[in-house]
Amino acid sequence: MKGVSGCGGGWVVMEELQESLSDKGLTVSSVPEKGRCLFTTRDFSPGEVIICEEAYVSVPNKSSAKCERCFTSTNLKKCSACHVVYYCGNTCQKSDWKLHRVECKALSKVGKERIKSITPSIRLMVKLYLRSKLQDEKVIPITVMDNYNLVESLVSHMTDIDEKQLVLYAQMANLVNLILQWPEINVKEIAENFSKFSCNAHTICDTELKPLGTGLYPVVSIINHSCLPNSVLIFEGRMAVVRAVQHIPKGTEVSISYIEMAGSTATRQKALKEQYLFSCTCIRCIKLGQHDDIQESAVLEGYRCKDKRCSGFLLRDPGNKGFTCQLCGLFRDKQEIKNIVNEIQSLSEKASFSLSYGYKKDASVMYKMIEKLQLKLYHQLSIYLMRTWENLLKILMELQDWKEALKYCRLTIPVYQRVYPECHPLLGLQYYTCGKLEWWLGETEEAYRSLARAAEILRITHGTNTTFMKELFVKLEEARAEFSYKISSKGEDY
Ligand SMILES: C[S@@+](CC[C@H](N)C(=O)[O-])C[C@H]1O[C@@H](n2cnc3c(N)ncnc32)[C@H](O)[C@@H]1O
Numbered sequence: 081m082k083g084v085s086g087c088g089g090g091w092v093v094m095e096e097l098q099e100s101l102s103d104k105g106l107t108v109s110s111v112p113e114k115g116r117c118l119f120t121t122r123d124f125s126p127g128e129v130i131i132c133e134e135a136y137v138s139v140p141n142k143s144s145a146k147c148e149r150c151f152t153s154t155n156l157k158k159c160s161a162c163h164v165v166y167y168c169g170n171t172c173q174k175s176d177w178k179l180h181r182v183e184c185k186a187l188s189k190v191g192k193e194r195i196k197s198i199t200p201s202i203r204l205m206v207k208l209y210l211r212s213k214l215q216d217e218k219v220i221p222i223t224v225m226d227n228y229n230l231v232e233s234l235v236s237h238m239t240d241i242d243e244k245q246l247v248l249y250a251q252m253a254n255l256v257n258l259i260l261q262w263p264e265i266n267v268k269e270i271a272e273n274f275s276k277f278s279c280n281a282h283t284i285c286d287t288e289l290k291p292l293g294t295g296l297y298p299v300v301s302i303i304n305h306s307c308l309p310n311s312v313l314i315f316e317g318r319m320a321v322v323r324a325v326q327h328i329p330k331g332t333e334v335s336i337s338y339i340e341m342a343g344s345t346a347t348r349q350k351a352l353k354e355q356y357l358f359s360c361t362c363i364r365c366i367k368l369g370q371h372d373d374i375q376e377s378a379v380l381e382g383y384r385c386k387d388k389r390c391s392g393f394l395l396r397d398p399g400n401k402g403f404t405c406q407l408c409g410l411f412r413d414k415q416e417i418k419n420i421v422n423e424i425q426s427l428s429e430k431a432s433f434s435l436s437y438g439y440k441k442d443a444s445v446m447y448k449m450i451e452k453l454q455l456k457l458y459h460q461l462s463i464y465l466m467r468t469w470e471n472l473l474k475i476l477m478e479l480q481d482w483k484e485a486l487k488y489c490r491l492t493i494p495v496y497q498r499v500y501p502e503c504h505p506l507l508g509l510q511y512y513t514c515g516k517l518e519w520w521l522g523e524t525e526e527a528y529r530s531l532a533r534a535a536e537i538l539r540i541t542h543g544t545n546t547t548f549m550k551e552l553f554v555k556l557e558e559a560r561a562e563f564s565y566k567i568s569s570k571g572e573d574y
Pocket residue numbers: 113114115116117233234235237279280301302303304305306355356357358359360361362
């Protein structure tokens with residue numbers, strides 16, 4: 081397909097992209113074990129924006145209705161023609177019109193029953209083809225950072241995926257074909273593009289990292305993964321913004337994390353292999369199987385010693401009858417563990433069921449029972465306990481039980497500090513929640529400290545200009561002023 085400058089080919093596109101990136105202090109190079117990589121050609125300081133990119137195409141997820149353009153959930157009106165897409169007002173509808181006009185026509189022809197089976201991925205693919213056609217026809221302008229050739233350059237891993245996945249992609253491609261009804265369409269190419277989505281598309285999140293949708297960002301997609309990344313990807317609306325989280329010297333590869341980092345090396349490796357089809361060899365992953373790494377994964381995902389006073393970690397005994405504490409030597413029977421795990425499992429199902437029916441109080445009681453059982457089984461720094469505390473925090477916030485919510489928020493912090501890098505947005509956001517709860521509960525000094533920690537991290541990951549960050553700075557200033565006032569009126573030396 082079509083070269084950006086009219087003389088065809090990805091080479092011209094790449095040259096132009098390199099030129100545009102060089103103005104930003106960046107360059108693309110290829111290395112055999114990773115493919116394309118983004119490198120810096122100058123130093124970047126913590127918090128500095130490395131690259132911003134608008135989505136080539138994006139779709140909101142299906143969790144609730146959202147504006148097609150800005151992903152807001154308020155003041156929505158459904159498109160009266162296709163009955164699929166929502167807009168929050170004229171501005172969003174107008175700016176999306178060129179693309180939606182053609183998508184709307186295509187969707188309007190699809191039967192009511194089939195419309196229900198159209199997933200966000202299918203819509204993303206339909207939009208991808210429509211956008212590239214509109215750019216071909218010069219209805220939508222082509223720019224260096226906004227063209228289909230960049231999509232063509234994305235890695236697809238078509239030769240690495242299994243038969244079952246290929247069949248699924250082929251079925252999805254047929255559905256796209258059915259919607260578009262283009263006689264010249266290449267179904268094999270659509271299937272390959274689904275494979276590209278799988279290892280290149282990004283989940284678009286709000287400022288608090290709640291997922292809103294999916295987008296394709298072909299330039300940001302050049303950035304490779306590290307489990308100890310030097311950069312972070314955040315979204316400002318639909319705009320992808322990559323910021324340095326540490327000082328990045330000239331000549332360094334820019335890296336972000338593709339996955340949830342809370343997990344042992346083996347868990348992270350599994351996630352990367354399954355979705356992105358590579359084995360990570362980053363500075364954390366090369367430690368796989370070493371003593372420290374075994375201990376770390378036993379603490380994060382393994383069982384605790386049966387003796388409550390012992391802080392040892394357990395390893396499977398050679399006879400596979402149970403686990404032995406590596407500190408005091410105490411044996412823990414496999415069946416005893418299995419019984420507790422089964423109890424937790426059944427309670428988790430009941431808690432999710434209660435939540436799905438809006439019985440939050442019941443759900444909180446069940447999660448507290450789960451917590452009790454998990455404390456018998458896992459370490460204080462266990463990922464499983466962390467997830468239970470997160471669930472309890474969320475439910476208790478919704479129930480406006482601030483005191484209990486704060487208790488669980490505080491419990492998560494040491495686990496977050498262990499599983500996330502020092503400057504990770506989730507750690508910053510958790511400090512922010514803690515600070516807000518402490519403030520509401522009148523714990524001024526603690527609130528000031530938590531909000532200060534939150535601001536320290538989030539000013540780097542989120543920048544300083546958004547409404548979200550301005551609100552945080554206002555709260556921090558309020559807490560600081562009240563804290564200083566308390567000190568001066570008490571005359572205490574803090
Ligand atoms: C979003 S793309 C990144 C850019 C890619 N290198 C390219 O050439 O287009 C994701 C793919 O890059 C490769 N990749 C990313 N991070 C990697 C890493 N740390 N080690 C090896 N391969 C990596 C994997 O093939 C993965 O599926």
